[in-house]
Amino acid sequence: MTMTRIDGKTVFGIDVGGTTVKCGIFSKEGELLYKDEIPTRTQEKGRFILGDISRHIEELEKKFSIDRGDVLGIGYGVPGPVQEDGVVNGCVNLGWGKVAVAEESRKLNGGIASAAGNDANVAALGEFWKGAGKGSGSMLMITVGTGLGCGVIVNGRVVFGAHGAGGELGHIPLVTGLTEPCNCGKTGCLEQAASATGIIRAAQRKLRQSDAPSTLRSLDHFMARDVVDAARNGDALADEVLNYSCRYLAQGLAVAAGVVDPEMYVIGGGVSKAGDFYLDKIRAAYRELAFYASRDAKIVQAALGNDAGMYGAARLVLDSLEA
Ligand SMILES: [Zn+2]
Structure with missing residues (x-):
């Protein structure tokens, strides 16, 4: 981008990940004007992270001649449970215990309005605002990655829940026949079958337990996308592994339908890039499993990719100004 200055009211959308922090500058209408990233310093229990972000925001303000008074707010997405008041209840990937992100951010940035949400929840909010869920009234998003990130939007707002774990679909107990534990310590969580890691594990199990020929046998090491590509190539x-994974994912959506009955489901993450071949399996199983009234809800692919979190973080702080 060759932009040299940014005029008008702006909002910062910050997506804090375990290795990098993605920083976006948005107009208040939600146009992404500039983005970049800085490394996440997780040393010493992550105590430098918010200060690093604050310094970077100052640099960006200088770079684009943004007047402090024109910054409406700073929104954060963080990989852990976050309460509605912006307090993070522990964040393993960042080394954080309990951190009052919104309050700390106001202190570090001269009192600018600040808000924080769980990364999957803000990604859902981003897709709802400017991506695949644009124009819908309610939406549930699932990001199929190493784990299963989920977010629920009802009446245009993120469902935080009382403990910051609202919409935490990845850990609803659904999967039978597993012996290894999930990252959360329980066994049988939805993400153990429906995440990218779950797909890889299920394929490895199947390869061990059967002599059936498979192109996966010729690979020393494979990713979930390789399983999808192999299934697509016959x-x-x-294909059996993918059907197993998609059926569990659909079962999770059908359970969620019984609680929030969203207008649509948005599926994101690397595996979802396989498009209709993957989504059709989820759609078919969902139609079969969901309560009849919720059966026609749309299931679509996410549109914003890795930018969804920045969009949603920006929207989150804008929402907090109206509240
Ligand atoms: Zn779990």
Whole structure:
């Protein structure tokens, strides 16, 4: 981008990840004007992270001649449970215990309005605002990655829940027949079958337990996308693994339908890039499993990719100004 100055009211959308912090500058209408990233310093229990972000925001303000008074707010997405008041209840990837992100941010940035949400929740808010869920009234988003990130939007707002774990679909107990524990310590969580890691594990199990031919056997090491590609190319074993994973994902959506009955489901993450081949499996199983009134809810692919979190973080702080 060759932009040299940014005029008008702006909002910062900050997506804090375990290795990098993505920083976006948005207009108040939600146009992404500039983005970049800085490394996440997780040393010493992550105590430098918010200060680093604050310094970077100052640099960006200088770079684009943004007047402090024109910054409406700073929104954060963080990888852990976040309460509605912006207090993070522990964040393993960042080394954080309990951190009052919104309050700390106001202190570090001269009192600018600040808000924080769980990364999956703000990604859902981003898709709802400017992505695949634009124009819908309610939406549930699932990001299929290493884990299963989920966010629920009802009446245009993120469902935070009483403990910051609202919409935490990845850890609803659904999957039978597993012996290894989930990252959360329980066994049988939805993400153990429906995440990208779950797809890889299920494929490895199947390869061990059967002699069926599969192109996956020729790979020393494979990713979830390789399983999807093999299934698409007619590999029966890979297809069976994918059907297993998609059926559980659909079952999770059907459970969620019974609680919030959203207008649509948005599926994001690397695996979702396989498009309709993958989504059609989820759609078919969902139609079969969901209560009849919720059966026609749309299931679509996410549109904003890795930018969704920045969009949603910006929207979150804008919402907090109206509240
Ligand atoms: Zn779990």
